[in-house]
Amino acid sequence: MFQNVEKNINNRQDFTEAFYDKKDKMKIAIKSLLSINNIIIYIIAFMVSMVGFSSHNIMLGLSPFAIAFMAAMLSNGNPVGIVYILTLIGTFIKFGPNMLLTYVLTSLVFFASSLFVRHNIIEDTNEEKRLGVHLFASVLIVQIVPMFFRSFLLYDLLLAIMVAVITFIFYKIFANSIIMLKEFRNKNGTRPLSFASEQDLMDIMNLIPGSVSPFGLLNDKELKVKFYLDKDFLNDKKIIGIHPNDNTATVWLKVEDLVEIVKENGSKVGFVEL
Numbered sequence: 403m404f405q406n407v408e409k410n411i412n413n414r415q416d417f418t419e420a421f422y423d424k425k426d427k428m429k430i431a432i433k434s435l436l437s438i439n440n441i442i443i444y445i446i447a448f449m450v451s452m453v454g455f456s457s458h459n460i461m462l463g464l465s466p467f468a469i470a471f472m473a474a475m476l477s478n479g480n481p482v483g484i485v486y487i488l489t490l491i492g493t494f495i496k497f498g499p500n501m502l503l504t505y506v507l508t509s510l511v512f513f514a515s516s517l518f519v520r521h522n523i524i525e526d527t528n529e530e531k532r533l534g535v536h537l538f539a540s541v542l543i544v545q546i547v548p549m550f551f552r553s554f555l556l557y558d559l560l561l562a563i564m565v566a567v568i569t570f571i572f573y574k575i576f577a578n579s580i581i582m583l584k585e586f587r588n589k590n591g592t593r594p595l596s597f598a599s600e601q602d603l604m605d606i607m608n609l610i611p612g613s614v615s616p617f618g619l620l621n622d623k624e625l626k627v628k629f630y631l632d633k634d635f636l637n638d639k640k641i642i643g644i645h646p647n648d649n650t651a652t653v654w655l656k657v658e659d660l661v662e663i664v665k666e667n668g669s670k671v672g673f674v675e676l
Contacts, residue, residue, distance in 0.1 A: 440481065447471055447485040451492030464504050464541070465493050466569035473512065473537045474576035477530045504544060512540035530577050537573055541566040586630075586674060608647075615645040616660060617653075619669045628670040631661070636673065 451468035468489040475482045486509070494502045515536045545562035603609045606626055607618035619629055635642060635657045642660060643652045664671055 440484075443475070443480065444484055444488055447475075448488045448492045451489035452496040464501065464508065464545070464565055464569070465489075465497065466541070466565060467572055468493055469505060469508055469512070469537070469541070470569050470572035471576050472509070473533055473573050474580060476516075477533045477577050478580045480580070508540055508544045511543055512537055515540060530581075534570060534573055534577075538566050538570045541569045589674070613645055613647060613649040615647050616664060617644065617647050619664055620667050621647075622667075622669060625668050625670070628672060629664050630672045630674055631657070633673045633675050 447468075450471045451465055453465065453467050472482055472486055472489055475485050490502065490505065493505050516533060542562060545565055546559070549558060549562070598606075598614075600611055603611060603614065603618075606622055606624075607614070608621040609615070609618045616629060619627055640657050641654055642657050643654045644660070645651065646653045661671055
């Protein structure tokens, strides 16, 4: 009898621990989804979904930027659920139900083809390239298939190919940009990159959004900020233009002079290859 009571107590303890462990994991997941970095991604996703072009033919209307951005997020292991929903909303608001239908069909073909081939690829296959091929093919399929059910011109076929090419190009741009930011963070040991808050800009550099400049480092009395500069600027004694902490004017000076000014203030300077 006592053994049964002890077992019941242990079972209850295990259940309680599992419940709170699951609850903690859920809190961490929600906190991650609503992090500043992800919120910035969500805003960008919504904005790019409202940029596109359309044709007299319904099925040739597509926002290549929305699906390209969503695919780029997927290729880099970023959360795509909220991104996808926001691009759907942005597409519908800006372009209406017809383009939304095209976007949904294209994304479904893309998801299906990606999942179907995933188990058959070689382990060292580049995920970015693989998804890029699927994206190009998916866009092209959704653009071309409706043509077989009506008469079409060579112009329509070329336009469909152009849409697929543009989508692929912007996919590469978005994907490579994300990779570059991740590599920069890993190489330099920085925290996840994001825009500084309005409060931090004012407290640390005495600047407001829109007027951020390297000269703002002169106001960083506690030397909290490290200045990073593309190594390419050091070649051929280039001239650089920056705001004098006021976005209504521009100061032009030699790059080495700017670096010297920042160093004299005591701020750290790093050089990166982009």
